[in-house]
Amino acid sequence: MLSGSQTPDSSLVEVSLDNRSYRIEIGTDSIGEFCQSILSALGDMSHAMVISDEAVETRWAMPIASSIAKAKTDSGDEVRVNLISIPSGETSKSFEQLDKLWQWMLESSCDRRSVVIAIGGGVIGDLAGFAAATFTRGIRFVQVPTTLLAMVDSSVGGKTGINLPTAKNMVGAFWQPSLVCIDTAILSTLPDRDFRSGLGEVVKYGVIDDAEFFHWLENNASALADRDDDAVRYAVAKSCQSKASVVGEDERETTGRRAILNYGHTFAHAIEATAGYGNVLHGEAVAIGMQMAASLAIELKLCEPDLLDRQTKLLKACGLPTTFAAADPQAMLPVMRRDKKVSHGNLRFVLPERIGSVLLLGDIQESGVINAINACKA
Numbered sequence: 001m002l003s004g005s006q007t008p009d010s011s012l013v014e015v016s017l018d019n020r021s022y023r024i025e026i027g028t029d030s031i032g033e034f035c036q037s038i039l040s041a042l043g044d045m046s047h048a049m050v051i052s053d054e055a056v057e058t059r060w061a062m063p064i065a066s067s068i069a070k071a072k073t074d075s076g077d078e079v080r081v082n083l084i085s086i087p088s089g090e091t092s093k094s095f096e097q098l099d100k101l102w103q104w105m106l107e108s109s110c111d112r113r114s115v116v117i118a119i120g121g122g123v124i125g126d127l128a129g130f131a132a133a134t135f136t137r138g139i140r141f142v143q144v145p146t147t148l149l150a151m152v153d154s155s156v157g158g159k160t161g162i163n164l165p166t167a168k169n170m171v172g173a174f175w176q177p178s179l180v181c182i183d184t185a186i187l188s189t190l191p192d193r194d195f196r197s198g199l200g201e202v203v204k205y206g207v208i209d210d211a212e213f214f215h216w217l218e219n220n221a222s223a224l225a226d227r228d229d230d231a232v233r234y235a236v237a238k239s240c241q242s243k244a245s246v247v248g249e250d251e252r253e254t255t256g257r258r259a260i261l262n263y264g265h266t267f268a269h270a271i272e273a274t275a276g277y278g279n280v281l282h283g284e285a286v287a288i289g290m291q292m293a294a295s296l297a298i299e300l301k302l303c304e305p306d307l308l309d310r311q312t313k314l315l316k317a318c319g320l321p322t323t324f325a326a327a328d329p330q331a332m333l334p335v336m337r338r339d340k341k342v343s344h345g346n347l348r349f350v351l352p353e354r355i356g357s358v359l360l361l362g363d364i365q366e367s368g369v370i371n372a373i374n375a376c377k378a
């Protein structure tokens with residue numbers, strides 16, 4: 001039984017962006033309906049280019065691909081389908097994999113009525129989305145997220161791209177999907193560590209934007225960690241609503257509003273890069289990064305220590321790390337200076353003032369940043 005507010009109408013969230021608006025459809029045991037949703041959103045699709053993760057190819061991507069292959073468009077035409085699978089893991093968000101995809105798209109006679117269908121976690125969504133953004137200067141794409149992290153965050157909002165060896169997400173494009181199809185039943189095969197990693201981004205929404213949701217998470221953390229269906233659907237729907245609303249206000253992170261989604265990420269990306277991509281998962285790094293950001297906010301007297309206590313308890317209840325033994329300010333700082341929020345050479349951080357509200361701040365003494373990193377060493 002869930003405690004707290006009622007389950008929202010979780011079946012549909014709209015991302016409102018003028019002629020780039022799209023639907024996020026959220027269901028359970030709904031992959032049978034994906035083909036119809038895709039054809040309704042992309043009626044003139046001639047060709048589906050399914051890009052999947054090796055871990056989900058057989059169980060999830062092939063059934064979706066074969067139902068598209070059997071379908072007909074509104075005008076009665078068959079849809080040609082090609083499928084490729086990418087090796088699992090963060091190291092696949094690379095130029096090498098992108099180049100492989102471009103060659104595959106060329107060989108598969110991809111044209112401007114082709115549609116990329118990304119079926120996988122954040123790695124596949126970011127990589128396939130960037131391939132879609134760049135091939136023939138941009139073709140449409142659909143996100144079918146298969147991890148909790150991708151359902152609550154990466155499949156929404158149109159940030160696509162790849163990593164450079166020491167700079168996360170450094171090359172990419174804003175390229176919105178045409179549709180996001182979420183089926184929480186797909187999470188049944190997701191390993192626990194990856195599921196918990198997604199909870200890092202869920203906690204983020206509570207801190208940055210929604211004190212009531214944070215409170216709900218405090219009351220329902222164990223149901224979520226145990227993957228209770230209702231709790232998971234509620235958290236997915238609330239997270240998508242939050243992200244859709246922020247992205248609708250500031251699509252390309254120009255006004256500062258969208259930067260709030262980057263809470264903890266200046267530290268997190270440096271942790272991921274210095275630890276070696278894939279060793280600390282993105283959501284784990286975000287959890288530790290939020291701890292560093294909250295420590296910095298306390299040192300700057302921006303928030304009360306109680307915020308860090310509540311955040312620590314919640315992250316632990318979600319099974320996430322709150323410290324990082326190998327945290328090394330001298331290794332992390334050069335990576336942090338390449339953060340995309342840097343302005344005129346100054347680092348800027350998203351810092352909490354209270355649960356449900358954060359600020360984007362610059363001109364912060366390096367000594368404070370070093371102290372915040374050291375405060376989270378195990």
Ligand SMILES: NC(=O)c1ccc[n+]([C@@H]2O[C@H](COP(=O)([O-])OP(=O)(O)OC[C@H]3O[C@@H](n4cnc5c(N)ncnc54)[C@H](O)[C@@H]3O)[C@@H](O)[C@H]2O)c1
Nearest residue numbers: 055088089121122123146147149153154159186189190282
């Ligand atoms: N574009 C954005 O707005 C945005 C937002 C947040 C994170 N990200 C990016 O997302 C990436 C992390 O995403 P992630 O956590 O989904 O990682 P991921 O894509 O690497 O998936 C995690 C693991 O789960 C496996 N997997 C995926 N779905 C599965 C399923 N249903 N069953 C069994 N195994 C499954 C994958 O093979 C992989 O090993 C990072 O690169 C991060 O930078 C992007």
Ligand SMILES: O=C(O)C(=O)C[C@@H](O)[C@H](O)[C@H](O)COP(=O)(O)O
Nearest residue numbers: 153157159168169258261262265340
């Ligand atoms: O969508 C956004 O905006 C975010 O910042 C969401 C983050 O969770 C995500 O990790 C994003 O990829 C980070 O963006 P970056 O611009 O810092 O690379």
Ligand SMILES: [Zn+2]
Nearest residue numbers: 201265282286
């Ligand atoms: Zn993130």
